[in-house]
Structures are given as C-alpha cells and as structure tokens.
Amino acid sequence: xxxxxxxxxxxxxxxxxxxxxxxxxxxxxxxxxxxxxxxxxxxxxxxxxxxxxxxxxxxxxxxxxxxxxxxxxxxxxxxxxxxxxxxxxxxxxxxxxxxxxxxxxxxxxxxxxxxxxxxxxxxxxxxxxxxxxxxxxxxxxxxxxxxxxxxxxxxxxxxxxxxxxxxxxxxxxxxxxxxxxxxxxxxxxxxxxxxxxxxxxxxxxxxxxxxxxxxxxxxxxxxxxxxxxxxxxxxxxxxxxxxxx
Numbered sequence: 405x406x407x408x409x410x411x412x413x414x415x416x417x418x419x420x421x422x423x424x425x426x427x428x429x430x431x432x433x434x435x436x437x438x439x440x441x442x443x444x445x446x447x448x449x450x451x452x453x454x455x456x457x458x459x460x461x462x463x464x465x466x467x468x469x470x471x472x473x474x475x476x477x478x479x480x481x482x483x484x485x486x487x488x489x490x491x492x493x494x495x496x497x498x499x500x501x502x503x504x505x506x507x508x509x510x511x512x513x514x515x516x517x518x519x520x521x522x523x524x525x526x527x528x529x530x531x532x533x534x535x536x537x538x539x540x541x542x543x544x545x546x547x548x549x550x551x552x553x554x555x556x557x558x559x560x561x562x563x564x565x566x567x568x569x570x571x572x573x574x575x576x577x578x579x580x581x582x583x584x585x586x587x588x589x590x591x592x593x594x595x596x597x598x599x600x601x602x603x604x605x606x607x608x609x610x611x612x613x614x615x616x617x618x619x620x621x622x623x624x625x626x627x628x629x630x631x632x633x634x635x636x637x638x639x640x641x642x643x644x645x646x647x648x649x
C-alpha cells in the first residue's frame with residue numbers, strides 16, 4: 405500500500421548578538437532537508453521525490469526582531485503524480501518581525517505531466533519588516549514538452565499582510581482542468597510565470613516594454629509586485645532578477 409507524506413520543516417532566526425544570525429530552530433522533515441550553507445543563508449534540499457499526489461508538505465519560517473535570513477533551494481521543486489487521489493499540497497508560512505529581513509528565493513516549482521499541486525504561501529510582516537520574495541512556476545518539464553505531453557496543474561495562492569492589513573491576495577489556477585488557463589487572457593501560450601515581491605526595499609526597475617510583465621505598486625508601505633510571463637525558465641529569471649540592496 406502506498407502512503408502519502410505529511411511533513412513540516414521549521415526555521416526560527418534571530419540575531420546572535422555579534423552582527424550575525426542564530427538559528428535556534430532548523431528542523432527539516434520528510435523530503436525537506438535544511439542546511440545552513442553560509443552566513444545567514446539556509447538551503448532547502450529535497451531528500452526524496454516529492455511532492456506526490458496526496459502529499460501534504462509545509463515550510464514555516466519565523467524571523468524575530470532584527471534577524472536576517474535568506475532561504476533558497478538546491479534544485480527545483482517538481483510536482484509529480486502519485487498513487488493516491490487528490491492534489492499534493494505545499495504550504496509556506498513566513499513571519500517577519502520588526503526590523504527583520506527575509507529573502508525567499510527558491511528555485512522554480514515545476515508541474516510535471518499528470519500532477520496537481522496546490523501551493524499556498526502566507527506572509528505576515530510587522531511594521532518595518534523587509535521582504536524580497538521570488539516565485540517562479542513552470543508548467544511541464546522539458547521532456548514533457550518534447551514528447552507533446554500536457555503539463556501538470558498548479559493552483560497557487562499568495563497572501564501578504566503588513567502591520568495587520570492585507571496588501572496582496574491573489575490566486576492562479578493553471579494547467580489541464582483549469583478554465584481558460586491557456587487562453588490570451590491567461591498564459592497566452594507561455595509556460596512559465598512568476599513574480600518578484602519587495603517590501604521595504606527600493607522598487608525593482610520597470611520591465612522592458614516588449615516583455616510580458618508589469619510592475620505594480622501595492623497598497624502597503626514601500627511594497628511592489630513585479631509579475632511576468634516568459635517562454636522558458638531562463639527568460640523568466642532574467643525578468644525577475646533585481647539588485648538585492
């Protein structure tokens with residue numbers, strides 16, 4: 405009998421009193437291993453194939469006042485079909501306290517043929533918190549496209565609260581089974597999409613006029629959202645790369 409996975413990886417960051425970052429909690433779980441790779445950077449490493457259909461995975465990061473943390477991943481997260489019915493679920497909860505800074509810069513999420521991933525990202529920012537978040541989503545792997553197979557489905561929701569008020573709440577539903585996902589009002593033939601969210605930082609430069617991208621000012625304090633579509637992951641990364649500052 406094939407079972408599904410339930411796992412919660414947890415990170416707590418706080419100043420170490422010497423100008424660096426201490427990690428009193430750095431606990432990987434299931435397929436999500438966590439490694440401190442240098443300074444204030446933590447890398448998420450996939451220790452097994454996941455998420456598969458039916459899996460419930462979560463990452464929770466808490467930054468205490470004055471902490472600085474960069475979270476990355478060693479490779480793309482690939483959603484795969486599983487033996488169990490229903491979508492896989494990946495939930496990310498990020499809490500950033502006053503005077504803390506979080507850079508959430510994982511590698512892309514890829515929806516392979518036959519898979520369905522529900523990705524939920526919830527962010528809570530205190531006044532004076534700084535955030536740089538990049539999300540990249542890819543519908544289908546390269547060899548899926550090469551053999552003419554359809555991509556997987558990716559349902560994503562991103563919510564951001566700053567100082568107790570919502571400044572962003574958006575949802576996308578893309579891939580086979582989602583209404584109108586490949587039409588001109590949605591992806592328009594593209595297979596990659598992403599966004600760069602910055603709070604408490606200078607706004608990123610405006611995208612080139614010929615790019616399928618837009619820079620939006622959010623209702624929060626010093627908050628911007630750059631959204632983009634691109635034909636491939638490399639072109640998308642170029643559009644979403646902004647100086648760290």
